[in-house]
Amino acid sequence: xxxxxxxxxxxxxxxxxxxxxxxxxxxxxxxxxxxxxxxxxxxxxxxxxxxxxxxxxxxxxxxxxxxxxxxxxxxxxxxxxxxxxxxxxxxxxxxxxxxxxxxxxxxxxxxxxxxxxxxxxxxxxxxxxxxxxxxxxxxxxxxxxxxxxxxxxxxxxxxxxxxxxxxxxxxxxxxxxxxxxxxxxxxxxxxxxxxxxxxxxxxxxxxxxxxxxxxxxxxxxxxxxxxxxxxxxxxxxxxxxxxxxxxxxxxxxxxxxxxxxxxxxxxxxxxxxxxxxxxxxxxxxxxxxxxxxxxxxxxxxxxxxxxxxxxxxxxxxxxxxxxxxxxxxxxxxxxxxxxxxxxxxxxxxxxxxxxxxxxxxxxxxxxxxxxxxxxxxxxxxxxxxxxxxxxxxxxxxxxxxxxxxxxxxxxxxxxxxxxxxxxxxxxxxxxxxxxxxxxxxxxxxxxxxxxxxxxxxxxxxxxxxxxxxxxxxxxxxxxxxxxx
Amino acid sequence: xxxxxxxxxxxxxxxxxxxxxxxxxxxxxxxxxxxxxxxxxxxxxxxxxxxxxxxxxxxxxxxxxxxxxxxxxxxxxxxxxxxxxxxxxxxxxxxxxxxxxxxxxxxxxxxxxxxxxxxxxxxxxxxxxxxxxxxxxxxxxxxxxxxxxxxxxxxxxxxxxxxxxxxxxxxxxxxxxxxxxxxxxxxxxxxxxxxxxxxxxxxxxxxxxxxxxxxxxxxxxxxxxxxxxxxxxxxxxxxxxxxxxxxxxxx
Ligand SMILES: Nc1ncnc2c1ncn2[C@@H]1O[C@H](COP(=O)(O)OP(=O)(O)OP(=O)(O)O)[C@@H](O)[C@H]1O
Ligand SMILES: [Mg+2]
Numbered sequence: 001x002x003x004x005x006x007x008x009x010x011x012x013x014x015x016x017x018x019x020x021x022x023x024x025x026x027x028x029x030x031x032x033x034x035x036x037x038x039x040x041x042x043x044x045x046x047x048x049x050x051x052x053x054x055x056x057x058x059x060x061x062x063x064x065x066x067x068x069x070x071x072x073x074x075x076x077x078x079x080x081x082x083x084x085x086x087x088x089x090x091x092x093x094x095x096x097x098x099x100x101x102x103x104x105x106x107x108x109x110x111x112x113x114x115x116x117x118x119x120x121x122x123x124x125x126x127x128x129x130x131x132x133x134x135x136x137x138x139x140x141x142x143x144x145x146x147x148x149x150x151x152x153x154x155x156x157x158x159x160x161x162x163x164x165x166x167x168x169x170x171x172x173x174x175x176x177x178x179x180x181x182x183x184x185x186x187x188x189x190x191x192x193x194x195x196x197x198x199x200x201x202x203x204x205x206x207x208x209x210x211x212x213x214x215x216x217x218x219x220x221x222x223x224x225x226x227x228x229x230x231x232x233x234x235x236x237x238x239x240x241x242x243x244x245x246x247x248x249x250x251x252x253x254x255x256x257x258x259x260x261x262x263x264x265x266x267x268x269x270x271x272x273x274x275x276x277x278x279x280x281x282x283x284x285x286x287x288x289x290x291x292x293x294x295x296x297x298x299x300x301x302x303x304x305x306x307x308x309x310x311x312x313x314x315x316x317x318x319x320x321x322x323x324x325x326x327x328x329x330x331x332x333x334x335x336x337x338x339x340x341x342x343x344x345x346x347x348x349x350x351x352x353x354x355x356x357x358x359x360x361x362x363x364x365x366x367x368x369x370x371x372x373x374x375x376x377x378x379x380x381x382x383x384x385x386x387x388x389x390x391x392x393x394x395x396x397x398x399x400x401x402x403x404x405x406x407x408x409x410x411x412x413x414x415x416x417x418x419x420x421x422x423x424x425x426x427x428x429x430x431x432x433x434x435x436x437x438x439x440x441x442x443x444x445x446x447x448x449x450x451x452x453x454x455x456x457x458x459x460x461x462x463x464x465x466x467x468x469x470x471x472x473x474x475x476x477x478x479x480x481x482x483x484x
Numbered sequence: 485x486x487x488x489x490x491x492x493x494x495x496x497x498x499x500x501x502x503x504x505x506x507x508x509x510x511x512x513x514x515x516x517x518x519x520x521x522x523x524x525x526x527x528x529x530x531x532x533x534x535x536x537x538x539x540x541x542x543x544x545x546x547x548x549x550x551x552x553x554x555x556x557x558x559x560x561x562x563x564x565x566x567x568x569x570x571x572x573x574x575x576x577x578x579x580x581x582x583x584x585x586x587x588x589x590x591x592x593x594x595x596x597x598x599x600x601x602x603x604x605x606x607x608x609x610x611x612x613x614x615x616x617x618x619x620x621x622x623x624x625x626x627x628x629x630x631x632x633x634x635x636x637x638x639x640x641x642x643x644x645x646x647x648x649x650x651x652x653x654x655x656x657x658x659x660x661x662x663x664x665x666x667x668x669x670x671x672x673x674x675x676x677x678x679x680x681x682x683x684x685x686x687x688x689x690x691x692x693x694x695x696x697x698x699x700x701x702x703x704x705x706x707x708x709x710x711x712x713x714x715x716x717x718x719x720x721x722x723x724x725x726x727x728x729x730x731x732x733x734x735x
Contacts, residue, residue: 439563442588443592
């Protein structure tokens with residue numbers, strides 16, 4: 001998964017600072033701008049969807065039209081013109097490729113630039129199965145044969161809608177209802193692709209599953225939808241990576257991710273989000289409005305979210321766990337880094353319903369430049385959650401003195417036996433630490449990166465190895481120009 | 485040949501407070517110089533100014549290494565040019581693994597010299613070997629830099645870094661303070677191991693006993709931001725017996 005040095009060098013030459021900011025020159029098949037029932041029919045037809053799916057979408061659209069844009073928490077945002085967006089864009093030559101041979105070589109080149117090991121030889125050397133979503137369609141899913149042998153389904157969700165309608169019907173919208181929020185409703189109406197994962201009872205998925213999302217087209221929204229189901233005693237570790245080209249206008253990304261864990265099942269969901277953050281003056285960048293939620297339906301089930309968020313102009317995201325099962329476990333490990341004029345409002349919700357349910361929240365916020373970084377979290381203990389426990393730790397690190405860090409923890413406990421602990425710290429990157437590193441010959445930028453990575457250590461160690469290395473580098477790159 | 489380090493009429497301020505008030509000092513290659521002086525006389529300040537710390541402003545004079553002024557160089561550049569400072573109070577770096585820190589420091593030099601980065605496994609072996617000489621155990625190497633180390637452990641860790649970086653000029657700021665007798669011996673042996681005709685050292689201390697282990701070529705007394713006296717090893721003994729009384733006036 002690690003890009004070769006040569007790739008990185010070429011990229012840096014081509015793109016300057018934001019290393020993923022290139023645009024791929026391929027013909028694309030786009031829906032006209034705007035949003036109405038016809039566009040939804042267009043998307044559904046493009047995907048060859050059954051009637052029930054189209055009906056579901058249209059109903060969601062009707063719901064969305066009745067909703068109000070949310071009141072922006074701590075965010076400062078220009079109103080979004082939802083009629084000025086393309087809701088569907090597909091690289092022209094790649095509608096449902098059967099194998100990698102059929103994938104447009106330009107696309108493969110893009111993925112190579114991104115450091116994604118799409119070509120199968122490379123993948124065979126590793127242990128990662130990859131689904132790659134380019135604008136609105138999934139262009140290649142590797143390793144499917146291997147996975148099918150153990151009964152694991154890993155495919156684009158558009159394909160799952162056709163091939164496994166019963167599973168999709170049963171679970172889609174069951175964790176994040178259509179009307180949950182403005183963006184979940186919008187996504188339900190117009191979602192274009194995403195991944196579908198099903199791990200049958202008793203199966204430990206033999207490899208990490210991974211999806212790369214990339215927004216390529218201008219004026220395009222990306223609305224992907226991911227659904228992961230782990231049956232009793234199943235285990236899966238899923239990774240998600242995101243990049244977008246450098247563009248002056250803002251682009252919208254509104255994804256929905258739903259996880260379901262049954263008895264004794266475990267889902268580990270890791271994200272490295274590096275959407276284009278905009279330039280030093282706040283021009284351009286992705287609006288990242290994502291609803292991610294996991295339901296620990298089974299007893300002793302476990303869902304763990306790990307995220308490293310360095311990109312996007314605006315991030316609005318609260319991966320959550322609904323801890324229904326007895327002794328179920330929810331975890332949230334987060335690093336959110338903002339620089340320049342980025343804004344992040346992120347955190348988690350842990351809803352304790354089951355007896356003995358436990359949750360851990362470790363959040364590390366880093367603010368640099370003139371950015372604003374807010375942790376917003378909710379821990380709710382329902383009356384039936386006897387002996388529930390939560391531990392929350394929120395640490396903020398400020399780099400420079402023009403940025404802001406905010407911590408907004410909400411705690412609602414309706415069961416007196418619950419034990420909730422909350423710790424929060426705010427610190428500044430210290431001049432002593434910087435000088436100590438520099439005196440050892442380490443450049444200012446590398447010193448900042450070392451210290452910040454040290455600050456994030458507890459979260460980074462939760463990431464799968466190869467992702468952790470990438471994430472560390474990303475933190476260094478994202479902090480460039482923040483000191484000195 | 486120009487001295488390895490030459491300090492010419494150096495004046496420096498912290499904030500608006502002048503601390504160094506005209507220091508002159510020349511250290512030839514291969515020499516060891518000791519600096520003694522009362523608390524608050526400016527010893528640590530001088531070490532920071534030499535190392536180019538931000539906020540320590542040179543208001544007059546010059547610092548030259550091999551005849552070239554270092555004033556325009558950033559602290560990391562000076563370090564890569566071969567200047568090392570063993571801190572009086574080493575700084576904790578929470579979460580920063582010792583091995584990655586040491587490797588980053590060594591690689592920074594190698595990259596500048598156009599060499600390849602160190603081989604990870606070889607490097608671990610090298611660090612372990614050097615650590616053993618300084619009675620630093622594997623557990624300490626695995627921990628975050630200086631975090632939870634005892635005072636004496638921190639000092640030994642400074643010398644380990646010095647041994648790995650092989651600087652041409654080392655400034656040791658009270659590396660002996662807070663060490664027990666055994667540790668003092670370990671640290672001194674470590675320093676002596678690096679004694680080399682191609683390297684020089686500036687050893688800041690309050691105690692004559694260190695100079696029994698690390699025998700200096702010259703001893704200077706710094707007081708009130710100026711070097712008031714210079715002599716051989718016997719000057720340290722004199723200070724130990726009669727203190728700094730009267731030295732201020734001797735200028
Ligand atoms: N940041 C600062 N602002 C103002 N004054 C300072 C600052 N740092 C040091 N000083 C002053 O400069 C003087 C010299 O301090 P320095 O630490 O160099 O002394 P020292 O000789 O190393 O003392 P010691 O033997 O106690 O280590 C002291 O009077 C100290 O208070
Ligand atoms: Mg001192």
